[in-house]
Amino acid sequence: MDLFSILDLSGHALTAERQRAEVVTANLANAETTRTPEGGPYVRKHVLFETDVPGGFGGALNSAIERSTRGVHVSAVVPDQTPPIKRFDPGHPDADASGFVSLPAINPTEEMVDLMSAVRSYQLNTAAIAATKSMIVQSLEILR
């Protein structure tokens, strides 16, 4: 497996984890957003991670190795299906006729845990990149 492709692979994983962190951060920031341009409260979002289809370098994938080294990408950012939380607050400018305000179904603790997980995964992928880079540099050492 050539080291430069492995570098690419880890790079794409970093992108995916970063996108995840962005979405989670947006959720956290909008935990109390009752009004959006689309109308209604902010809708919680999450990312869908999907393993890459082995397309390789356009060549025939005849070895198990080539078929097994797969990267990851974010296939979609999907809105959460959970209905908004209703809180009784008649004085709120966005309260409906019954005096209830619709709030995003976002649990800040849950989002924080998600964010920490994204950071940890990001770090691990960074370690993989450092290892790959070191191996490439060592390969050059063959030539003294």
Place this chain on the structure above:
Amino acid sequence: MSNSIQGLPLTNVDITGVNPAQAAEPSTGFTDLLQKAVQQVDGLQNQAQTKITDVVKGNGGDLHSAMIAVEKADLSFQLMLQVRNKIVAAYQEVSRMNF
């Protein structure tokens, strides 16, 4: 006395003491060896070139394979150089001999 000398079959005697066919062989052997070495160096250098191009173009070539191919080409080149030097030294040695 003159009879005995005239009787000797001189025509088939080799003055240098070495059979002419055999005298030709060592020099052909050396040329052969050097030629093979040059061909090998050429082949290995081409291989190394291809492997490096693969790596640079991103065709999925292994970096370590390319490095090793370069070293093999280099080693075989050094070997060829040494063989050539030995041949030249042997030639000079022989030409220094006084007959």
Place this chain on the structure above:
Amino acid sequence: MSAVDTTRIDLLEHFLDLTSSRHGLIASNISNIDTPGYRTRDMDFRAEVMKLVKSPEQTPGPMVKEVGGLMERPDGNNVSLDREGLLLAQTQLQYRMGIQLIKEEIHRIEMAINDGK
């Protein structure tokens, strides 16, 4: 190079192939640590190296299998941060060792060619 015995170099080159292939698998596992349903894959490195030592000629690619005995999360993913992190470091060191051995072998052959100069 018919005049020079390169069996050791070829063997080491295949060893490096194996090591970098395994590194690719580890990087894939790490990439997919958050992918729902992804299963950790690896090769039996020791067995593959033994295969290499027994028959140094062109061996087919290593066998890649799913790794058993790993804890599974609710979404079906079983990639272990600890396992992959450890193997990452280990494989990197193995690669470095392979490179060192090749350098030594090349140097040894060079000395032989150049009469120890």
